[in-house]
Amino acid sequence: MADNEKLEQDFGAWNAKVEKANEKYPERKKQFVTGSNAPVNRVYTPLDQRGFEYQTQLGLPGEFPYTRGVQPTMYRGRFWTMRQYAGFGTAEESNARYKYLLEQGQTGLSVAFDLPTQIGYDSDHPLSEGEVGKVGVAIDSLADMEVLFDGIPLDKVSTSMTINAPAAVLLAMYIAVAEKQGVAPDALNGTIQNDILKEYIARGTYIFPPSPSMRLITDIFEYCSKQVPSWNTISISGYHIREAGSTAVQEVAFTLADGIAYVEAAIKAGLGVDDFAPRLSFFFNAHNDLFEEVAKFRAARRVWAHLMRDRFGAKNPKSWMLRFHTQTGGSTLTAQQPDNNIIRVTLQALAAVLGGTQSLHTNSRDEALALPTEEAVRIALRTQQIIAYESGSAETVDPLAGSYYVESLTDRIEKEVIAYIKRIDDLGGAVKAIEQGYVQQEIQDSAYSWQMDVEKSERIIVGLNKFQVRESAPKGLLRVDPEVGARQKQKLASLKSKRDAQAVENALGSLRAAARSSDNLMVPILDAVRVYATLGEICGVLREEFGEYKPNVMF
Amino acid sequence: MERKIRVLVAKPGLDGHDRGAKVIARSLRDAGMEVIYTGLRQTPEQIVSAAIQEDVDVIAMSILSGAHNHLFPRVVELLKEQGVDDVLVFGGGVIPEEDIPFLKSKGIAEVFGPGTPTSKTIDFIKANLKRALA
Numbered sequence: 001m002a003d004n005e006k007l008e009q010d011f012g013a014w015n016a017k018v019e020k021a022n023e024k025y026p027e028r029k030k031q032f033v034t035g036s037n038a039p040v041n042r043v044y045t046p047l048d049q050r051g052f053e054y055q056t057q058l059g060l061p062g063e064f065p066y067t068r069g070v071q072p073t074m075y076r077g078r079f080w081t082m083r084q085y086a087g088f089g090t091a092e093e094s095n096a097r098y099k100y101l102l103e104q105g106q107t108g109l110s111v112a113f114d115l116p117t118q119i120g121y122d123s124d125h126p127l128s129e130g131e132v133g134k135v136g137v138a139i140d141s142l143a144d145m146e147v148l149f150d151g152i153p154l155d156k157v158s159t160s161m162t163i164n165a166p167a168a169v170l171l172a173m174y175i176a177v178a179e180k181q182g183v184a185p186d187a188l189n190g191t192i193q194n195d196i197l198k199e200y201i202a203r204g205t206y207i208f209p210p211s212p213s214m215r216l217i218t219d220i221f222e223y224c225s226k227q228v229p230s231w232n233t234i235s236i237s238g239y240h241i242r243e244a245g246s247t248a249v250q251e252v253a254f255t256l257a258d259g260i261a262y263v264e265a266a267i268k269a270g271l272g273v274d275d276f277a278p279r280l281s282f283f284f285n286a287h288n289d290l291f292e293e294v295a296k297f298r299a300a301r302r303v304w305a306h307l308m309r310d311r312f313g314a315k316n317p318k319s320w321m322l323r324f325h326t327q328t329g330g331s332t333l334t335a336q337q338p339d340n341n342i343i344r345v346t347l348q349a350l351a352a353v354l355g356g357t358q359s360l361h362t363n364s365r366d367e368a369l370a371l372p373t374e375e376a377v378r379i380a381l382r383t384q385q386i387i388a389y390e391s392g393s394a395e396t397v398d399p400l401a402g403s404y405y406v407e408s409l410t411d412r413i414e415k416e417v418i419a420y421i422k423r424i425d426d427l428g429g430a431v432k433a434i435e436q437g438y439v440q441q442e443i444q445d446s447a448y449s450w451q452m453d454v455e456k457s458e459r460i461i462v463g464l465n466k467f468q469v470r471e472s473a474p475k476g477l478l479r480v481d482p483e484v485g486a487r488q489k490q491k492l493a494s495l496k497s498k499r500d501a502q503a504v505e506n507a508l509g510s511l512r513a514a515a516r517s518s519d520n521l522m523v524p525i526l527d528a529v530r531v532y533a534t535l536g537e538i539c540g541v542l543r544e545e546f547g548e549y550k551p552n553v554m555f
Numbered sequence: 556m557e558r559k560i561r562v563l564v565a566k567p568g569l570d571g572h573d574r575g576a577k578v579i580a581r582s583l584r585d586a587g588m589e590v591i592y593t594g595l596r597q598t599p600e601q602i603v604s605a606a607i608q609e610d611v612d613v614i615a616m617s618i619l620s621g622a623h624n625h626l627f628p629r630v631v632e633l634l635k636e637q638g639v640d641d642v643l644v645f646g647g648g649v650i651p652e653e654d655i656p657f658l659k660s661k662g663i664a665e666v667f668g669p670g671t672p673t674s675k676t677i678d679f680i681k682a683n684l685k686r687a688l689a
Contacts, residue, residue, distance in 0.1 A: 116569065119569055126598075130568065130622035130626055131622045134620050135570065135620050199571070202571075204570065204571015204595045205569075335669040336670055447574050448578055451578045451582070464670045473653065551595070553593070553594035555576075555577040555580040555581050555590075
């Protein structure tokens with residue numbers, strides 16, 4: 001360590017010199033911090049990496065602990081999946097948008113459902129009034145799903161569906177559409193979000209209380225491990241936790257804590273860890289602090305690999321790998337000077353790529369104002385393509401490894417994430433911590449302090465609290481046709497008059513019986529979907545049997 | 556002595572994005588107001604009934620789903636039906652600027668978009684209260 005001793009001396013002398021100069025020519029700020037308010041030193045050197053062990057902390061790409069990535073060749077093999085989250089209006093309109101995106105070179109689909117669908121109400125439910133087709137596509141029954149994927153071969157695309165509380169129903173519909181296309185379930189590729197815990201924490205589209213919700217999730221794990229083996233049965237999501245205002249550390253910590261809760265629930269339900277863990281996937285955010293975000297992804301992989309191998313005793317390396325989708329940060333976009341958002345998205349997308357994401361959604365510049373237009377979505381997709389084909393970032397694996405700064409950030413995030421997980425374990429696990437409001441309160445505190453920093457201009461947002469201009473109202477925003485609700489209601493009424501009412505009644509009866517037993521719910525849900533029972537009817541039976549979640553409201 | 560301003564922060568509709576609503580609720584509380592937050596998925600009927608029961612001076616609504624043109628005016632209508640005309644009602648969220656004139660014509664006093672400082676909302680409430688505080 002003679003080298004370090006010499007460096008330590010040199011560093012001390014250098015620091016004294018710089019501090020002295022600093023008195024006369026002070027730095028821009030007294031304290032420098034990351035996007036998540038963690039302190040940043042003036043410079044990082046080997047002194048920050050004392051005790052660093054390459055083999056144990058980083059290892060090689062595709063090998064434990066996967067700090068450098070889950071595949072040996074990463075993007076030299078193939079680029080990440082470019083997957084834009086899309087859906088609005090009716091199934092017909094969304095089908096047209098999907099075909100457009102595939103023509104533009106997108107490589108996977110990502111379905112946005114409207115809020116009634118996400119909460120298990122049909123389009124004719126009183127609470128659906130005004131919401132049908134607004135933030136995603138309206139799906140009431142298999143008939144809508146058939147239209148949504150019309151002309152899209154389900155054995156050729158991978159489809160991600162942002163659906164949580166009623167995930168089992170939408171997955172069943174997808175399987176049923178595939179059957180009609182002649183595609184067997186074991187040929188299907190895709191993901192359902194299916195992450196109820198972060199709905200309680202941050203996203204809000206819950207239906208049932210925790211215990212039956214966890215049962216639905218483990219039923220899906222079990223069913224898919226046998227019938228739909230290539231399907232990602234859950235996408236454990238930090239995205240919405242971050243959007244709700246958390247720091248980067250909290251995003252990873254609360255997501256992995258949720259992951260632990262799902263693994264424990266599945267083991268408790270009798271599944272073997274290596275039977276389901278390889279199909280767990282994750283979903284993270286990418287904000288503007290490039291280096292901190294890259295470090296976040298690397299730290300997340302390392303912590304999860306250790307958890308799965310050491311805490312849960314998983315033997316299959318696929319169970320150790322944290323594979324994730326990334327979406328750029330919606331909450332970082334400004335309604336002011338919206339074209340600037342293109343640059344923010346570029347930085348965030350670059351962070352995701354340098355951090356080794358498996359798939360990526362880039363937000364569109366107009367998303368602080370409305371759903372994106374086709375033109376705005378194209379620029380967002382082009383941003384990914386420019387990073388992939390022109391920036392050189394995809395040509396070698398984990399290019400920032402070995403940076404004193406990035407490795408220091410990675411180590412710090414890892415340490416703080418482990419400390420949070422310990423705290424949540426002490427509270428009795430993620431479900432208990434959520435029921436007590438601990439997780440929500442931590443996030444709200446971060447969100448509030450962020451807002452106050454912005455208002456005091458301690459944090460600068462270009463175009464918002466500095467470099468403002470007078471602007472006229474933006475033109476040409478996407479508007480969802482206000483007649484969607486009426487059209488969807490009409491379709492639903494016509495479906496109900498045409499289908500086999502007796503078959504629907506029988507199927508819903510079997511579902512109710514299964515809900516009262518411990519049978520796997522996927523089977524009766526699939527049977528109900530096939531005879532065109534609606535989403536609202538299926539969720540209605542489950543609401544009656546399971547009750548509804550009542551959140552603990554606080555701020 | 557002046558009494559405290561009473562505010563109901565409400566989330567009409569089905570969207571679960573309440574970061575903004577909670578930040579607003581907390582900033583109003585820090586500004587010395589009494590704040591009640593309804594939580595998610597409130598119908599206009601529930602919002603109006605909570606407002607009357609809590610005897611609030613202000614209803615501040617947040618919505619990000621796009622259902623504002625349907626839900627905001629309904630709250631004002633229901634208040635009128637109940638004979639309440641001295642409650643200040645305003646909203647915020649992801650709301651296109653071209654919808655604002657319509658909402659104002661329906662009795663929504665103001666609509667705040669993304670990036671609005673909380674201090675602006677606080678000043679707005681103080682300047683536009685319809686009831687006396689003394």
